[in-house]
Amino acid sequence: MYKVISTFSGIGGSSTGYKMAGFEVLSAVEFLDYQAANYHLNYPNTKVYQQDIRTLDPLKILEDTGLKVGELDILDGSPPCSSFSTAGSISDGWGKAKKYGNRVQTTDDLFYEYIRFINAMQPKVFVAENVSGLIKGDSKGMFNIFFREMKECGYNVKAKLLNAANYGVPQIRQRIIFIGVRSDLGIEAVYPKANEKTVSLSEAFKSVVNSESDLKEVDISRFAIYSELKKMPQYGKSNKYLSLFKESPFKPCRTLTATNGSSSAGSVCHWDNRKFTVNECKAIASFPQDWKTTGKTYAEKVEGFGRAVPPLMMKAIAETIKTEILDKIK
Numbered sequence: 001m002y003k004v005i006s007t008f009s010g011i012g013g014s015s016t017g018y019k020m021a022g023f024e025v026l027s028a029v030e031f032l033d034y035q036a037a038n039y040h041l042n043y044p045n046t047k048v049y050q051q052d053i054r055t056l057d058p059l060k061i062l063e064d065t066g067l068k069v070g071e072l073d074i075l076d077g078s079p080p081c082s083s084f085s086t087a088g089s090i091s092d093g094w095g096k097a098k099k100y101g102n103r104v105q106t107t108d109d110l111f112y113e114y115i116r117f118i119n120a121m122q123p124k125v126f127v128a129e130n131v132s133g134l135i136k137g138d139s140k141g142m143f144n145i146f147f148r149e150m151k152e153c154g155y156n157v158k159a160k161l162l163n164a165a166n167y168g169v170p171q172i173r174q175r176i177i178f179i180g181v182r183s184d185l186g187i188e189a190v191y192p193k194a195n196e197k198t199v200s201l202s203e204a205f206k207s208v209v210n211s212e213s214d215l216k217e218v219d220i221s222r223f224a225i226y227s228e229l230k231k232m233p234q235y236g237k238s239n240k241y242l243s244l245f246k247e248s249p250f251k252p253c254r255t256l257t258a259t260n261g262s263s264s265a266g267s268v269c270h271w272d273n274r275k276f277t278v279n280e281c282k283a284i285a286s287f288p289q290d291w292k293t294t295g296k297t298y299a300e301k302v303e304g305f306g307r308a309v310p311p312l313m314m315k316a317i318a319e320t321i322k323t324e325i326l327d328k329i330k
Helices: 013-020 033-042 058-065 110-121 137-152 201-207 212-217 224-231 278-284 298-307 311-324
Strands: 003-007 024-029 047-049 074-077 098-100 103-105 125-131 155-163 174-182
Touching: 003 013, 003 058, 003 110, 013 024, 013 074, 013 311, 024 058, 033 047, 033 298, 047 058, 058 110, 074 110, 110 125, 110 137, 125 311, 137 155, 137 174, 174 311, 201 278, 212 278, 278 298
Parallel strands: 003 024, 003 074, 024 047, 074 125
Antiparallel strands: 098 103, 125 174, 155 174
């Protein structure tokens, strides 16, 4: 069984994808306490390093897993990307501490921390995920820096924009995926082929069961966005609230975000003029319905799904790496 170490693990989206593909995730690194707790709840046998990655020694983590430098199959990571907008601009707060989850920290150097782990551990393959804005506008400069530094660690590196909707995820979610293969292995990075058919929300919700309390939790009739939502057609977009969208049962959902749990704020909403339930958010993010959440409020439960790498997209990536790269290493 191929081995993975996960960094910036969140609640476990990418880890779930690897496990679906038959990989073993040896350990995970997650700074936010409630995300780490949610990860551990679902993967109690995976060691979670709940601390700032800047304070961690990658060689000690390898030692803890019983591996030596160069033996790890995949190093995975999704460094926080709050400074890169989807339009490609870099925020004015670059380099400054800002609110991230329930902490305040600088996040703009975290991609370099991931590269530090690559250089130290020398995995056979690495996979890094980030927002599509990293290859647009002003952000291209940072993309080029990251790409060059990854290559300088001794890797054949490729980067490609993937849409989760092309890999069985009922959500339009574009992300840049870096894949690097250690140069001495003599193999190029490979990406999974896109599916021809996408999955609609009605198809994704076939296994979803909502209780009365679930539906009460997503009732937004007391908020201003409700009257606007009622006027909108299915798959419409509000001109009054720029981030308010009404989804269609016949299409994949538009991007689920970490702020989707704010009941009064504009976001992707159900065609029945309400927010999506927690169970529906699981389905939109392609998590299994038996996934456990630790949040006490609706917002806390939904946030993790909005930040997560969709498991089914990572499953497709992992399966391709297995058959086209790892299985071919002698």
